Amino acid sequence: MSGAGRLPCPCGAGGGAPFRGNRPKDMFELIGIPPQALFGQLLLGLINGAFYALLSLGLSVIFGLLNVINFTHGAQYMLGAFAAWGLLSYAGLSYWPALILAPIAVAIVGLAIERLFLRRLYGYDHLYGLLLTFGIATILEGVFRQRYGSSGLPYPIPGLLSGGHNLGFMFLPNYRAWVVVVSLAVCLATWFLIERTRLGSYLRAATENAPLVQAFGINVPRMITLTYAFGVGLAGLAGAMAAPIYQVSPLMGSNLIIVVFAVVVIGGMGSIMGSILTGFGLGIIEGFTKVFYPEASNTVVFVIMAIVLLIKPAGLFGQTR
Amino acid sequence: MKATILKLLGVAAVGFGLAFAPHGVRAQVSGNVVKLGVLSDLSGTYSDTTGNGSVRAAKMAAADFGGKVLGKPIEVISADHQNQPDVGSGIARRWIDEEGVDTIVDVPTSSVALAVQQITKEKNRVFLMSGPASSDLTGKACSPVGIQWTYDTYALAHGTGGALVKQGGDSWFFITADYAFGHALERDTSEAVLAAGGKVLGNVNAPFPSADFSSFLLQAQASKAKVIGLANAGADTINSIKQAEEYGIVSGGQRLAGLLVFNTDIHALGLQAAQGLVITVAYDWDMNDATRAFAKRFMAFPESKGVPPSYIQAGVYTEVTHYLRAIQAAGTDEATAVVAKMREMPINDFMVKNGTIRIDGRVMREMYLAQVKSPAESKYPFDYLKILQTIPRDEAFRPLKDGGCYLVK
Numbered sequence: 025m026s027g028a029g030r031l032p033c034p035c036g037a038g039g040g041a042p043f044r045g046n047r048p049k050d051m052f053e054l055i056g057i058p059p060q061a062l063f064g065q066l067l068l069g070l071i072n073g074a075f076y077a078l079l080s081l082g083l084s085v086i087f088g089l090l091n092v093i094n095f096t097h098g099a100q101y102m103l104g105a106f107a108a109w110g111l112l113s114y115a116g117l118s119y120w121p122a123l124i125l126a127p128i129a130v131a132i133v134g135l136a137i138e139r140l141f142l143r144r145l146y147g148y149d150h151l152y153g154l155l156l157t158f159g160i161a162t163i164l165e166g167v168f169r170q171r172y173g174s175s176g177l178p179y180p181i182p183g184l185l186s187g188g189h190n191l192g193f194m195f196l197p198n199y200r201a202w203v204v205v206v207s208l209a210v211c212l213a214t215w216f217l218i219e220r221t222r223l224g225s226y227l228r229a230a231t232e233n234a235p236l237v238q239a240f241g242i243n244v245p246r247m248i249t250l251t252y253a254f255g256v257g258l259a260g261l262a263g264a265m266a267a268p269i270y271q272v273s274p275l276m277g278s279n280l281i282i283v284v285f286a287v288v289v290i291g292g293m294g295s296i297m298g299s300i301l302t303g304f305g306l307g308i309i310e311g312f313t314k315v316f317y318p319e320a321s322n323t324v325v326f327v328i329m330a331i332v333l334l335i336k337p338a339g340l341f342g343q344t345r
Numbered sequence: 346m347k348a349t350i351l352k353l354l355g356v357a358a359v360g361f362g363l364a365f366a367p368h369g370v371r372a373q374v375s376g377n378v379v380k381l382g383v384l385s386d387l388s389g390t391y392s393d394t395t396g397n398g399s400v401r402a403a404k405m406a407a408a409d410f411g412g413k414v415l416g417k418p419i420e421v422i423s424a425d426h427q428n429q430p431d432v433g434s435g436i437a438r439r440w441i442d443e444e445g446v447d448t449i450v451d452v453p454t455s456s457v458a459l460a461v462q463q464i465t466k467e468k469n470r471v472f473l474m475s476g477p478a479s480s481d482l483t484g485k486a487c488s489p490v491g492i493q494w495t496y497d498t499y500a501l502a503h504g505t506g507g508a509l510v511k512q513g514g515d516s517w518f519f520i521t522a523d524y525a526f527g528h529a530l531e532r533d534t535s536e537a538v539l540a541a542g543g544k545v546l547g548n549v550n551a552p553f554p555s556a557d558f559s560s561f562l563l564q565a566q567a568s569k570a571k572v573i574g575l576a577n578a579g580a581d582t583i584n585s586i587k588q589a590e591e592y593g594i595v596s597g598g599q600r601l602a603g604l605l606v607f608n609t610d611i612h613a614l615g616l617q618a619a620q621g622l623v624i625t626v627a628y629d630w631d632m633n634d635a636t637r638a639f640a641k642r643f644m645a646f647p648e649s650k651g652v653p654p655s656y657i658q659a660g661v662y663t664e665v666t667h668y669l670r671a672i673q674a675a676g677t678d679e680a681t682a683v684v685a686k687m688r689e690m691p692i693n694d695f696m697v698k699n700g701t702i703r704i705d706g707r708v709m710r711e712m713y714l715a716q717v718k719s720p721a722e723s724k725y726p727f728d729y730l731k732i733l734q735t736i737p738r739d740e741a742f743r744p745l746k747d748g749g750c751y752l753v754k
Contacts, residue, residue: 175613
C-alpha cells in the first residue's frame with residue numbers, strides 16, 4: 025500500500041532499518057520453519073479460510089442460481105456483525121441467540137433488497153446487478169461509518185469458548201477452533217442441500233430453464249428470493265462469527281470482499297464445492313505467505329487468481345457457461 | 346477654482362497610488378480569501394482519530410478567530426485522500442493550482458503526507474501537519490514551508506520505547522505496518538531501544554491495512570521477546586491488541602507496546618483490553634480546565650461521535666489558530682512570510698506551552714508518557730489515561746542535527 029516509493033523511506037532493501045530480516049533464530053533455520061510452527065500456520069490458514077469459504081459459498085450460491093454478482097456481500101457480512109453487537113448491547117442477547125438471529129436479520133434485509141431492487145435487473149447484463157449491489161454496499165457502509173465511526177466496537181468472546189488449548193506447536197484459542205468447525209459444517213450442509221436434495225434440484229433446474237420449472241407448479245420468483253436471502257444469511261452468519269475476533273467495524277466487509285471475490289473466481293463462478301475448497305485452500309496459502317514473505321500476504325491471492333485465469337479461465341472447478 | 350481641481354487631482358492620485366501600491370504596502374490576501382484545505386482520511390482506518398473531526402477542528406479554529414483575517418473571509422474545505430498517496434497528491438495539486446488553497450492541513454498517513462510535502466514545497470504553500478507521524482517529514486523530507494505540529498515517530502519511540510526498556514522490557518519484536526509510517530516508527534523505536542541498552546530480536550511487516558494478526562502475533566510470541574512493539578495505528582493496532590489477548594500473549598508474560606494509540610482507539614477497544622498500555626501522547630482531553638473546555642465544545646459537534654478529540658484533532662485546532670494569528674501579524678498570506686512569522690511568535694494555547702517551530706519544521710513542545718487506566722480506576726466516561734510523566738521538549742524530539750534536513754546548516 026505504500027505508494028510513496030519515490031521518497032526516501034527506510035524500508036528499502038539494505039536501507040536504514042538495521043533489523044529487517046533478522047528474525048528469531050529458533051524459528052527460521054533453513055529455508056523455512058520447523059514443522060511445529062508449520063502446523064501452527066496451517067491451522068491459522070484454515071481459520072481464515074473458514075471465513076473465506078463461508079463468504080464465497082454465499083456468493084457462489086447467489087451467482088450460480090441468480091446470475092447476480094452480489095457486491096453487497098461484504099456489507100452484509102458487516103451487517104451480521106453489527107446485528108450481533110446490537111443484540112448484545114440493546115437487547116442483552118448473548119452470542120448464542122445472536123448466532124441464529126443475526127443471520128436471519130441480515131437475510132430479511134437481503135429479502136428486501138431482492139424484492140425491491142435486484143428483481144428488476146434480472147433481464148439485463150450482469151454489470152447492472154453488480155453496479156446496483158456495489159452502490160447498496162457503499163451506502164450501507166457509509167451510513168454505519170457515519171453513525172459508529174471507523175474504529176469499530178468491541179464484542180466479547182462468549183464465556184463458553186474463551187481461553188484455549190496449548191497444542192504443543194501453538195496456542196489454539198477455543199473460539200477459533202469453533203469457527204472452523206461451524207464453517208465446515210455449514211459449508212457441507214449447503215453443498216448437500218443444493219447438490220443432493222430435491223429442493224436443490226428444483227433450484228438448479230430453475231436456473232437452467234425457469235419457465236419450464238414454473239410450468240410444473242413451482243413458484244420460481246419466490247424460490248429465487250429465498251435463495252438470495254439464504255446466500256446473504258450466510259454472509260450474516262460469517263459476520264456474527266467474526267464479531268468476537270475482529271472489531272465490529274463498518275469497514276470490516278470492504279476489506280474482505282475483494283479477496284473473497286478472488287476466491288470465487290479461482291474456484292469457478294457458481295461452483296459450490298469449488299468455493300469451499302478454494303476458500304480453505306487459499307486461507308492456507310495466505311497463512312504460509314504470512315511467514316515466508318509477509319509483505320506479499322495481501323496480494324498472493326490475486327497472483328494466484330491471475331495465474332488461474334490464464335490457464336483455466338472458468339476457474340479451477342467451474343464450467344464455461 | 347484651479348486650486349480645487351488640483352486638490353481633486355491630488356486626491357485621485359493618492360487613491361490610484363494606494364490601489365496600485367506594490368506588495369507589502371497593504372495587507373495582501375491572495376484571491377481575497379484565506380482558504381484552508383483539510384486533506385484527511387474521511388472514510389478509512391484513521392477517520393476516527395483524524396477525518397471529519399479534524400475538519401471540524403479547523404472550522405472551529407476559523408470561527409473562533411472571527412471568521413475573518415485581515416478583513417478577508419476564512420474558508421475551510423476538505424477532501425478524502427483514502428490513504429492513497431496518488432489520490433492525495435491529485436487533490437493537493439488541484440486545490441493549489443485551480444482552487445486557490447493557501448494551506449493544506451492535517452494529512453494523516455505518512456505516505457500521503459510525504460507526497461503532499463513535495464507538492465507544497467514546490468508550489469510554496471504552507472503545510473500544517475497534525476496527522477502524519479513519520480519523523481522523516483522534518484528529517485530527510487523536510488520543507489521550508491512544512492510544519493509538523495503535533496507529534497512524530499521519534500517522540501513516540503523514545504517516550505514509550507525508552508520507558509519500557511527502563512522497566513525491564515529489554516528485548517523487542519516488532520509488528521510493523523508495511524508502509525512509510527510503520528517503517529519510520531519501527532526504525533525510531535529500535536534506535537531508542539538500543540540506546541537504552543535493549544536489543545531487537547526481529548520484526549514482521551504486516552500489509553496495511555490487515556484484519557487478522559494471528560500469524561504475526563504467533564511469530565512475535567515465538568520470538569520470546571519481552572516486548573512486542575506494535576508499529577502500526579488505528580484499526581490495525583486495535584485488532585492486534587484484541588487478538589493478542591486471544592492468543593494469551595500478555596498472560597504468557599510478554600508485554601505489548603502500542604506505539605501509537607489514541608483515546609479513540611482505547612474507546613473502541615474498551616479498558617478491559619487496553620488497560621496497562623504505556624503510551625506517549627501529545628495531549629489528553631482531561632489534563633486541565635482549558636483542555637476540558639475545548640473537549641466539551643468539540644463533543645457538541647456530530648463529527649466527534651460523542652468522543653473527546655484525539656490529539657491530532659486538537660492539534661489541527663491549535664495549528665490553524667497559530668497560522669491565522671501569523672497571517673494577521675504578517676499582513677499577508679504569502680507562505681514564506683507567514684511561516685517566518687509563525688516561527689517568530691511563541692505558541693501558547695490549551696495544548697502547547699511555550700512552543701517554538703524549529704528550522705526543520707518540527708514544533709518543539711512537551712509530550713506526555715501516560716498509562717491506560719484499569720476499568721476500576723476509571724471514574725467517569727472517557728477517564729482513560731493517567732499521565733505518568735511530562736517529557737521535556739528537548740528530550741521528546743530528535744536533536745536538530747540528527748534529522749538530515751537540508752535546511753539545517
